[in-house]
Amino acid sequence: MRAFEPDSRLVGDVVASPHHGARIGCTAPDAIVLHYTGLPGGERDEAWRRDPGGEALKWLCDPRSQVSAHYLIEEDGRIIQLVPEARRAWHAGLSSWRGATDVNSLSIGVEIVNPGHAAGLPHFHERQIDGVIALCRDLITRHNIAPVRVLAHSDVSPGRKVDPGERFPWAELAFSGVGHWVEPAPLEDDSPLVFGEEGQPVRALQAMLALYGYGLPLTGVYDKTTRDVVAAFQRHFRQQRVDGAADVSTVKTLHEVLMGIRD
Numbered sequence: 001m002r003a004f005e006p007d008s009r010l011v012g013d014v015v016a017s018p019h020h021g022a023r024i025g026c027t028a029p030d031a032i033v034l035h036y037t038g039l040p041g042g043e044r045d046e047a048w049r050r051d052p053g054g055e056a057l058k059w060l061c062d063p064r065s066q067v068s069a070h071y072l073i074e075e076d077g078r079i080i081q082l083v084p085e086a087r088r089a090w091h092a093g094l095s096s097w098r099g100a101t102d103v104n105s106l107s108i109g110v111e112i113v114n115p116g117h118a119a120g121l122p123h124f125h126e127r128q129i130d131g132v133i134a135l136c137r138d139l140i141t142r143h144n145i146a147p148v149r150v151l152a153h154s155d156v157s158p159g160r161k162v163d164p165g166e167r168f169p170w171a172e173l174a175f176s177g178v179g180h181w182v183e184p185a186p187l188e189d190d191s192p193l194v195f196g197e198e199g200q201p202v203r204a205l206q207a208m209l210a211l212y213g214y215g216l217p218l219t220g221v222y223d224k225t226t227r228d229v230v231a232a233f234q235r236h237f238r239q240q241r242v243d244g245a246a247d248v249s250t251v252k253t254l255h256e257v258l259m260g261i262r263d
């Protein structure tokens, strides 16, 4: 018998994780946070490289981890549910979006099996992305989730998290009706705003990033937080170069992203 009835007809299996609690301040999710499973680092890496899906699943249920997600998507596209959608899963950690700091309470967490940056960012499998798209479409329909609220873990935890990374196919998702996307402006030869600069252009950049939802104060100083948030934006919307420098292409793309909001 299954530990609980799955919320989606797309679920292939239920493997219950004990790591969840009541949603705080809201009863239903209105955002999706996408992750990759990554590698744990150290001596456990070998086992994770051999069986990344199996090891990730074990870890998300292991009392030592104190982490979970609502869903895990295997490399072959199989969808496993670990936590009921009505419950608050423990996937985002310290995070912020549009002023809210308890992102776990307002979101559905989806872990995608991929070893990530530590393994040189291997591409996601086609069938796996089909699974991500199908699941997200189902979540968006059932919970009425706005396109701008389909987020990367790196969007809500910039500087701390880099998943699902700059190879994640956000454009492909958007073409299938998942998430907000604009074509990135081409790279130009220009002198970008960079770490250490101060003044009105920096404050204007910070204001635009905060308007979209990123958690950063408007200090007018291109500090570490600003650099981390610019890198997070690039990882999602301007993947050709992720360096945390606000070049013309990045700023133009940010303008377009803001212009295109419909929610």
Ligand SMILES: [Zn+2]
Residues within 6 Å of the ligand: 034, 035, 036, 091, 153, 161, 163
């Ligand atoms: Zn993550």
